[in-house]
Amino acid sequence: MRIKSLEEYHLEKENFEEKPENFWEEKAKKFVWYRKWDEVLNWDFKSANVEWFKGGKLNITENCLDRHLKNNGDRIAIKWIANNPNEKNIELSYKELHLQVCKFSNVLKSKGINKGDRICLYMPMVPELAIAVLACARIGAIHSVVFAGFSAKSLSDRINDATCKALITSDGGFRGDKITPLKSIADEALRSTPSIEFCIVLERTKSTIDMKDNRDFWWQDEMKNVNINCTPEEMNSEDKLFILYTSGSTGKPKGIVHTTAGYMIYTQYSFENVFQYQENDLYWCTADIGWITGHSYIIYGPLLAGATTVMFEGVPTYPDAGRFWKIVEENKINIFYTAPTAIRALEAKGNEYVRKYNLSSLKVLGTVGEPINEDAWNWYYNEIGNKKCPIVDTWWQTETGGIMISNLAGINKEKATFATLPLPGIKACIVDDKGAELEQNNIEGKLCVKYPWPSMARTIYGDHQRYFNTYFSAFPGKYFSGDGCFKNEEGLFRITGRVDDVIIVSGHNLGTAEIESAIDEHQNVCESAIVGYPHNIKGNGLFAFIICHQKPKKDDEINLEINNLITKHVGPIAKVDSFLYVDGLPKTRSGKIMRRILRKIASGITEDLGDTSTLLDPAVVEKIITEVKNNK
Ligand code: WTA
Numbered sequence: 001m002r003i004k005s006l007e008e009y010h011l012e013k014e015n016f017e018e019k020p021e022n023f024w025e026e027k028a029k030k031f032v033w034y035r036k037w038d039e040v041l042n043w044d045f046k047s048a049n050v051e052w053f054k055g056g057k058l059n060i061t062e063n064c065l066d067r068h069l070k071n072n073g074d075r076i077a078i079k080w081i082a083n084n085p086n087e088k089n090i091e092l093s094y095k096e097l098h099l100q101v102c103k104f105s106n107v108l109k110s111k112g113i114n115k116g117d118r119i120c121l122y123m124p125m126v127p128e129l130a131i132a133v134l135a136c137a138r139i140g141a142i143h144s145v146v147f148a149g150f151s152a153k154s155l156s157d158r159i160n161d162a163t164c165k166a167l168i169t170s171d172g173g174f175r176g177d178k179i180t181p182l183k184s185i186a187d188e189a190l191r192s193t194p195s196i197e198f199c200i201v202l203e204r205t206k207s208t209i210d211m212k213d214n215r216d217f218w219w220q221d222e223m224k225n226v227n228i229n230c231t232p233e234e235m236n237s238e239d240k241l242f243i244l245y246t247s248g249s250t251g252k253p254k255g256i257v258h259t260t261a262g263y264m265i266y267t268q269y270s271f272e273n274v275f276q277y278q279e280n281d282l283y284w285c286t287a288d289i290g291w292i293t294g295h296s297y298i299i300y301g302p303l304l305a306g307a308t309t310v311m312f313e314g315v316p317t318y319p320d321a322g323r324f325w326k327i328v329e330e331n332k333i334n335i336f337y338t339a340p341t342a343i344r345a346l347e348a349k350g351n352e353y354v355r356k357y358n359l360s361s362l363k364v365l366g367t368v369g370e371p372i373n374e375d376a377w378n379w380y381y382n383e384i385g386n387k388k389c390p391i392v393d394t395w396w397q398t399e400t401g402g403i404m405i406s407n408l409a410g411i412n413k414e415k416a417t418f419a420t421l422p423l424p425g426i427k428a429c430i431v432d433d434k435g436a437e438l439e440q441n442n443i444e445g446k447l448c449v450k451y452p453w454p455s456m457a458r459t460i461y462g463d464h465q466r467y468f469n470t471y472f473s474a475f476p477g478k479y480f481s482g483d484g485c486f487k488n489e490e491g492l493f494r495i496t497g498r499v500d501d502v503i504i505v506s507g508h509n510l511g512t513a514e515i516e517s518a519i520d521e522h523q524n525v526c527e528s529a530i531v532g533y534p535h536n537i538k539g540n541g542l543f544a545f546i547i548c549h550q551k552p553k554k555d556d557e558i559n560l561e562i563n564n565l566i567t568k569h570v571g572p573i574a575k576v577d578s579f580l581y582v583d584g585l586p587k588t589r590s591g592k593i594m595r596r597i598l599r600k601i602a603s604g605i606t607e608d609l610g611d612t613s614t615l616l617d618p619a620v621v622e623k624i625i626t627e628v629k630n631n632k
Contacts, residue, residue, distance in 0.1 A: 001030060001268070001272055002272045002273055002275075002277070003273050003277065003408060003411060003413075003424070004314075005296065005411065006373075006411055006412060009408065009411050009412055011482075012105050012424035012425075013424045015424075016424050016425050017295060017487035020041075020314070020425075020451065021040040021041050022040075022423065022550065023424075023425060024040060024041070024052070024265065025040050025252060025455055026259070027265050027269055028053060028265050028423075029042075029056065030623075031265065032058065032059065032061050032062050032063055032066070032067050032068075032266065032431050033058045033239075033274060034057040034058055034059075034234050035055070035056060035057035035058075035234075036055075036056060036172045037053035037054060037055045037056035037237060037261075038054055038055030038056075039051075039053075039055060039555045040052065040053060041193065042054060043452045044424070044474075045221075045452075045472055045478065045479065045518075046451075046472075046476065046477065046478050047468065048085070048119070048209060048459075048467055048468040048472045048501070049470065050074070050452045050456060050458060050513075051238050051258075051260065052237060052238070052262035052265075052314070052452075053237040053238075053261040053265075053454075054238065055236075055237070055238060056236070056237040056261055057234045057235065057236060057237075057263070057374060058234075058235060058237065058261060058491060059133050059137070059138065059140075059232035059233060059234065059235055059260075059355045059368060060235075060241060060260055060263075060264045060300065060304075061101060061137050061138040061232055061536075062232045062405055063135065063264060063304055063595065064076075064137075064299075064300065064303035064304050065094060065097060065101060065303070066098065066129065066232070066301050067100040068094045068306045069094060069095060069098060072094055072306055072308060072604075073092070073094050073095040073227060073582055074093050074095060075091060075093060075094055075306065075308065076091045076092065076093055076094075076095060076308045077092055077094045077096075077303060077308065077309070078090075078091070078092045078127055078130055078281070078308075078309055078310075078311055079091050079092075079308055079309070079311070079331065079408040080092070080127045080309045080310075080312075080313070081124070081301065081310065081311070081312045081313065081314075081315040081320065081327055081331075082174075082313050082314070082550060083174035083175065083176065083314035083315075084174065084314075084321070085204050085319060085326070089101075089219055089448065090116040090127055092127055093119065093272070094306075094366060097130075097131070097134075098338070098421035100127075100131045100133050100223075101138055101230060101554075102135075102138070102228055102230035102289075103223055103227070103228055103230075104131050104132060104135035104213030104223065105135040105139045105201070105230040106227045106228075106230050107135075107222045107223060107226055108135055108139060108166070108227045109139055109200055109230075109274060110138070111166065111197075111217075111595045112165075112197070113139065113141050113165065113166060114139075114140075114141070114231050114427065115141065115235075116140065116141070116142065116240075117142070117166075118141070118142045118143075118144055118162040118163060118164040118165060118166075118238075118243065119132075119136050119141050119142070119143055119144065119146075119164055119168065119330045120144050120146060120155075120158065120159050120162070120163065120166070120167045120168070120196075121133065121143055121144070121145045121146065121168045122145075122146045122148060122150075122155055122167060122168070122169045122175065122182060122185075122186055123145075123148060123168060123173070123175025123182070123222070123289075124148050124170055124172075124175070124180070124182065124314045124436075125148075125167055125173075125288060125311060125312065126170070126173075126202065126313060127311065127382055128170075128202050128219060128313065129145075129289050130289065130298070130299050131401075132168045132548045133145065133242075133289070133295075133299055134299070134303075135242060136242075136500065137242075138232050139230070139232075139233050139542075140233035140235055140239065142162075142241065142242055142243060143241075143242045143243075144159075144162050144164060144209065144242065144243040144244065144245070144255070144329055145242070145244065145289060145290050145294075145295070146158050146159075146245070146290065147288060147290025147291060147571075147573075147608045148173050148180055148182055148288075148290060148291075148570055149180070149290070149571050149573050150153055150569060150570070151185070151568055151569060151570060151571045151572075152185045152186070152189040152568075152572075153176075153189070153568060153569050153570075154175045154187075154190035154193075154253075154319055154570055154571055155185065155186065155268075156189035156190070156192050156193050157187040157252065157253070157359060158245050159189065159193045159195065160192070160195065161245075161252070161255055161461065161462065162243050162252075162255055162461055162462075163195040163257050164193070164195055164196060165195060165197050165383075166188065166194065166196065166197060166198050166199065166200065167186060167193075167196055167199045167200075168184050168199075168200045168202075168219075168226060169182050169183055169186045169196075169199065169200075169201055169202070170183065170201060170202035170203070170204045170205070170219075170348050170457055171183050171202070171203055171204055171205050171206065171207045171209045172204060172205030172207040172209075173204065173205065173313075173385070174204070174313060174314065175313075175314065175315055175318075176314060176315045176317065176318035177318060179205050179207060181207060181209075183201055183207070183209040183210075184209065184210075185473055186199065187210060187212075187425045190215075196215075197267060198215055198216070198217060199212075199215055199216045199217070199410060200216075200217050200218075200219050200222060201217065201218055201219060201597060202218075202219040203218060203220055203389045203569045206389040217542065223373065225295065228608045232487075232559040235260050236260070237259070237260055237262070237615050238259045238260070238261070238458070239259060239260050239611075240257055240258070240259055240260075240424045240458075241258050241259055241260045241263055241468065242257075242258055242295065243258075243461050244256050244258070244291075244292055244295065244398055245256045246292075246339075246397075246398040246399070246487060246509055247359060247509045247510055247511035247514060248316065248470065248502070248513070249470075249500040249501035249502060249512070249513065249573070250501070250511070250513050251513055251560065252514075253511070253514070254374065254463075254466065254470070255460055255461030255462065255463075256398050256399055256457045256460065256469075257457060257458050257459045257460065257461050258263065258401050258457060258458070259458050260392075260456065261454070262401075262453075262454030262455050262562070263296075263300070263454070263455045264300070264304060265454045265455075265456040266401060266402040266453060266455030267296045267297070267300045267401065267402050267455060268300075268301055268302060268304035268305050268530055269300060269302060269402075269425070269520060270296075270301065270304050270402040270403045270455075271296075271297060271301030271304070271305055271307075271402075272469060273394065273408050273423065274366070274392050274394060274407075274409065274423070275335045275337070275364050275366060275409055276364060276409040276410060276411065277302075277305055277307055277335065279306075280308075281307065281308075281334040281335055281363070282308055282310065282331060282332060282333050282334050282335070282361075283308065283309055283333075283334065283335040283337075283445050284306050284310035284312070284331075284335065284336055284337065285298045285310075285335045285337040285338075285366075286303075286316070286324065286336075286337065286338040286339070286342065287307070287337070287338075287368075289311075291370055291508075292396075292397070292398040292401070293337075293356075293369065294455075296298045296402055296455075297337060298311060298452055301402070310327075310331065310333065312327065316342050316345065316346060317345070317346075317349070320343075320353065320355035321346055321350075321353040322354070322356055322357065322416045324342075324346065324402075325353065325354050325356070325357040326337070326356075327359055328357065328362060329357040329358050329359065329361075329363065332361035333360065333361055333362060333366075334361055334364070334367070335362075335364045336362055336364070336365050336366065337362060337365075337366035337367075337394075338366070338367065338368075338373040338376055338574065339367065339368060339369040339465040339506075339507040340369065340370050340371070340373070340376055340507070340539060341369070341370065341506040341507045341537065341539055342537055342538045343367065343372070343376045343379065343380050343384075344372045344373075344376045344536065344539075345524065345537050347376060347379045347383075348536070348537060349473060352370050353385055354383050354384065359384060360386070361386075362384065362385060362386075362389050363389055363516040364390055364392065364407075364409040364410070365380060365381075365384060365385050365389045365390070365391045365392070366391070366392045366393075366394055366409075367391065367392070367393050367394065368394045368395075368396070368507075369504070369507035370497075370507055370539045370540075371417065371494075371495050371497055371539070371564065372393055372416075372417060373417065373498075374416050374417050377393075377416040377417055377464070378416065379494075381416075381432075390407070390414055391414055392406045392407055392408070392409050392412045393406060393407070393417070393418065393419045394406040394416070394419065395419035395483075395493070395495050397481060397482075398457070399456070399457040399471065399481075399607070400449075400453070400455065400457075400481075400510075401454075401456060401457065402455040403423065403426060403454030404423065404425065404426050404428060404449070404453070404454075405419040405420065405421065405422050405423070405426070405493050405495075406419055406420065406421075407420040407421065409462050409512055410425075413492075416600065417494055418488070418493060418494045419494065420492050420493060420496055421491075421492065421493065421494050422493070425453060426449065426451075426526075427445075427449060427450050427451040428447065428448070428449050428450075428493070429448050429449070429450050429483050430443060430445040430447060430448070430477070430487055430493075431445050431446050431448050431475055431490075432445050432446075433446075433476070433607060434447075435446075435475035435476065438487075441487055441488065441489050441490065441491050442487065442488060442489050443486070443487055444485070444486040444487075444496065445484070445485065446475075446481075446483070446485065446496065446499060447480075447481045447483045447484065447485035447493075448475055448478040448479060448480050448481065449478065449479040449481070450477070456479070468544075481499060482498055482499060482500045482502060483495050483496070483497065483499065483589070484498075485494040501513065501595065503530070503531070503532035503540050503542065504532075504539060504540055505532070505535075505538050505539065505540050505541070505542060505573070505574065506537075506538045506573070507539070507540065508573045508574075509621045510542070510570070510573075510574050512529070512531070512595075514544070514569070514570055515530045515544075515566055515570060515574055515576075515584065516528045516529065516530055517569070518565050518566045518568070519544060519546065519562050519565065519566065519569055519570035519576075521565050521569065522558070522561060522562055522565055524548045524549050524550055524551055524552065524558065525546055525547070525548055525549075525562075526547045526548060527547045527585065528545065528546045528547070529544070529545045529585050529593045530544050530600055531541055531545075531595050531596065531598045531621055532541070532599065532601045532602070532605040533578070533599065533602035533604075534603055537576065538576040541577035541578065542574065542577050542578075543576070543577065543578045543580070543598070543602035544562070544576045544578070544579050544580070545580050545582050545584065545585060545598055545624065546562075546580070546581050546582065547582060547583065547584065548581055548583075551581055551583075552581055558579075559576070559579050560577070562576060563575050563576055580624070580627055580628060580631060581627070582623065582624050582627055583620075583623055583627075584617065584623065584624075585598075585620065586598065586615050586617075586620050586621050586624070587615065587616050587617075587620075588614050588615060589614065594612075594614075596610065597609050597610070597621060598624075599613065601618050601621075601624060601625065601628060606625045606628065606629075
């Protein structure tokens with residue numbers, strides 16, 4: 001399936017342009033199907049309905065696991081590296097992983113889980129998380145992984161939104177020198193989640209926890225006497241595979257739904273081509289499985305390709321800032337995929353942490369999650385890749401399921417800070433504010449996709465109208481990504497960042513609405529507005545403009561109290577970096593906060609703020625600027 005040369009690359013693009021359905025059908029044939037599809041594609045962007053490979057029957061775990069057993073059963077599927085460098089790594093061969101998945105599938109079945117039930121996974125980065133994900137897929141249960149950094153409130157909201165029947169968690173999770181008390185957080189969440197029937201708890205940190213009779217069961221006990229055979233459930237192509245929540249511009253997080261066949265085909269295709277994976281390469285993606293990158297490029301993509309995927313429990317700076325590079329050396333990693341925020345943080349720690357290690361096994365480097373600045377790109381290229389590894393700058397989203405815009409490593413041109421070109425099979429375009437496509441080079445606009453691709457999200461769980469409104473209403477007939485994009489004189493794409501109210505902080509998507517509503521919980525707060533501003537390490541920092549009933553004094557504890565509220569309502573991934581207490585917020589006559597102005601002020605600009613004539617009270621802006629100056 002792999003495109004091996006520039007010639008083949010162009011040929012693939014031509015094949016797709018000529019006969020798009022044929023193009024994907026050829027890819028689909030490489031998988032194991034229980035029944036062949038009747039129709040390749042059915043789509044209508046006007047109602048946001050898309051179906052791929054209708055009539056087909058399959059199971060994604062048959063393709064991730066069973067089909068590799070005959071020839072490659074002893075190959076390592078998951079190589080797990082513990083947080084503590086002195087703890088032994090775990091290697092699970094395809095055979096062993098298959099066995100564990102079958103066993104856990106039977107545990108779930110014995111507890112009454114059926115096809116279509118939703119299961120929430122709130123776990124640290126341990127092999128059992130991958131096992132639980134695959135076990136759900138094997139029996140047709142829909143997994144909803146919630147990142148283990150989210151708060152009890154975020155967890156219960158997500159469980160309730162999807163009415164999950166079971167929760168899989170662990171006593172705790174190791175992260176650097178800290179332990180996250182996952183079970184205690186889960187217990188708090190479970191006080192308000194009526195749909196949960198039982199909870200399975202993995203023992204990992206041996207922390208003291210409460211186990212509730214008839215609700216909570218130990219993973220290790222359940223796995224003891226369970227049947228080792230489990231025939232995969234026959235799934236329809238469009239049966240739901242998983243739900244994954246992502247922050248939106250407004251309101252509560254969106255439960256993005258991915259389905260079976262299209263997601264499977266696209267994750268393998270993109271994995272093999274973008275990273276140019278070759279048999280026996282050791283591949284490591286440093287993401288967390290709680291995010292889409294972990295779903296598609298730690299679990300599904302690599303396992304579908306029969307690769308060995310490395311899974312790391314810890315953090316890049318523990319025990320010191322050389323940890324990533326130590327792991328690369330010790331394991332002879334060939335393909336390394338991480339986020340710009342990690343690159344910038346490690347660059348800031350100094351090169352001595354890098355130069356101690358032999359990184360010569362590296363062949364391909366990747367980045368994802370936010371725009372990478374030129375300095376970070378150069379450091380990655382020179383210091384980590386030793387000027388010999390191509391870098392793939394991969395643009396995609398939870399909603400796209402797989403990588404959409406990227407060079408293929410070493411095949412087509414790369415350019416610092418440019419995601420470069422859409423993959424063969426992807427019709428991306430840039431439009432102006434009215435939705436007109438900008439076909440010429442050297443232009444900037446909004447990034448859209450105008451033709452369906454197999455791994456696109458199908459809906460927002462329980463709210464198809466919101467799915468339509470969010471992605472298909474701004475520019476009728478096109479999927480709108482929410483990102484801005486510049487196309488240079490050669491036609492290469494550079495993502496310029498979000499154009500909506502999502503802020504990407506350290507690679508995590510945060511919705512302004514979620515954070516503002518947490519801030520507004522403070523008894524002294526009337527109203528608040530959050531914007532992003534450039535931050536050296538995190539990409540964006542959070543700047544809060546807050547109106548209080550009683551204006552706080554400089555030494556008040558309110559900043560800390562507000563950050564604690566955000567931790568409680570959202571999770572420790574979100575923290576305000578700068579606070580400004582103001583008397584008013586710039587609003588339009590229709591009551592919408594004009595964030596454009598606040599963004600400028602937050603990034604230190606106090607002149608030429610653009611058109612303020614539509615503001616209800618333009619004097620508010622002057623007052624805010626005075627506050628900023630007084631605050632210095
Ligand atoms: C941003 C992560 C620039 C973008 C896979 C997108 C990027 C959002 C890149 C999705 C990149 C992702 N260059 N920006 N290579 N990759 N983004 O859903 O703003 O967590 O819309 O998916 O991250 O974040 P999500």
